[in-house]
Amino acid sequence: MTPQPNALEIEDLVMHFGPVRAVDGVSLTIPRGRVTALVGESGSGKSTVGRCVVRLVEPTAGTVRIAGTDVTHLSRRRLRPHRGAVSIVFQDPAGSLDPRMLVGDIVAEPLRLAGKRISRRDRDARVAPQLERVGLRAEVARRYPHELSGGQRQRVSIARALISEPMLLIADEPTSALDVSVQASVLNLLADLQRDIGFACLFITHDLSAVEYLADDIAVMYLGQLVEQGSRERIFARPAHPYTQALLSAAPVADPVRQRERQPVLLGDDLPSALDPPSGCRFRTRCPLAFDRCATEVPARTAIGDGMAACHLVRPDGTGPDVRTADPSEVLS
């Protein structure tokens, strides 16, 4: 038996939009059936990685392999047979569903685009179970998107994404536009579907509580580059990179007693521009622990278990200072 290729392999992915260096050397592997969260703040380039993977944009450099096939520079025509292997769900379901199409046509569209000529009856027979799988009644197929609530629309997006039985689902902030109670149902749905169907998932988000709930592995992105990767358990228990530590400390927990004891690491509001990223470590301009070497030398990736952290202060054994407790003057002396 030949070893099964990974669902997704990204190597040294670079995506520049003119002078904007949105993604600058990202490598990421998702084995089949695993959920990897790509975490970062706005402008970190996390959505651009997702758009490169589904080839909404053609990467400037690097390689994207889906189920072992290099799709980085395939033409539209040559890409078509591989389109079914990867799907995407976007943040805003109102903007990603054509308002003039019936829900049934929207959900079936990937089949049409795959060039399969199927009868209306066959199509309806395939759409109905998809809708049921995402918790919608089959009658919804005859409705228009505007007749549905935000949560229902996101379920339609998920049904559309899964009809081609993809090996990989890109979920780009799938719950960020939804209310808390609706978020819960969409997160539950994604968790259930992932467990039952077993697709791999690149879960792009800034919401750390959703990450902890859904992800197996976590990759943290800052200004176009990955700064840390690791299992969910390790990242939440022992984050190694100062940025990951700051991010975890800044997200408030919904518990006033615990929240009062926590001290967020304040980073300053001025994010550097992706037009002219800082030399050396890109996080150094906001890092409370930055020292001379950070400005001159790009930090190497130190392996930590199956993951890594790119910081000069992380020692070869994967340990290092914690900005949440460390006194900067002591770290550097």
Add this chain to the structure above:
Amino acid sequence: MTTPSAPVLEIRDLSVSFPTETGTVSAVDGVSLDLAPGEIVGMVGESGCGKSVTAMSIAGLLPGSARITGSVRLDGAELVGARESALRRVRGQEIAYIFQEPMTSLNPVLTVGRQIGEVLQVHERMSRRAARARAVELLTLVGIPSAAQRVDTYPHQLSGGMRQRVMIAMAVACGPKVLVADEPTTALDVTVQAGILQVLRDLRDRLGTSILIITHDLGVIADIADRVVVMYAGRVVERAPVDDLFARPRHRYTAGLLSASPQPGRHAGTDRLTEIPGLVPVLSTQPDACTFADRCPAADATCRDAAPPLEGIGGTDHVAACWHPCSTAPQEATR
């Protein structure tokens, strides 16, 4: 904050409805709320629950078509139905607002110094030079580094967090008694949000500003609020000191909201988020019934026959509008 001093802002039985093409929509129904001096009250609820409409109605910012009844008193002076000239004096000077998206609230063709200065020139009759100097002080107050240089920048030259700090500087320029912050951090990243919340807390501590913060984010509420008001479908369903609300929610909707958001340490492999079935109703008239009944696991005939009053529990300042409130046992078991 349990200071017995008179509230600076008293909202009593406030109702707001809007005529639309398809009939009247009732957005706010009988909301009552006090804001004590130096107090931070968090108002939480999902989209469409009426929290922003409540906030806007405080200083008369709603469009003329809105039908407003009830009372909003600032230091005892009635604002509902007050003359526009009186409201104009109140806005900015007594009650100031900050909104979610700082870019759309700032004028892109004026430097931030001019915009902050304008407030001072109009309300405080300051000279242009004095206003500029004060603007630099205010920018320093809200934590903007090298404020003397930043005062001459345009909004597009600043990051989202810096713009929100400018908005806060402008809002507090005239030393308002009340600051209404409507989703002030929703458009910002978490590392930036932490800084903005810190600025708001500082303002309360240093200037004694009372703050009404409106958000859908329970983490923000837990972080900054002294007391919490939970809104659902235009009504206040629960009101409590922040610790009490999170530890012992009484209304089924509050309890549902708390257990719907993922908690630290929980994973889909072993745990499920609690869903609240159904949808928020859009109401033309507020029924004499519990508006949450259709989605509530504990609802019975009583709930559909009469609106539950907002009642205190054991003489505390924890009130809930529910015929079948959750037990007072701490929620640890279910969360």
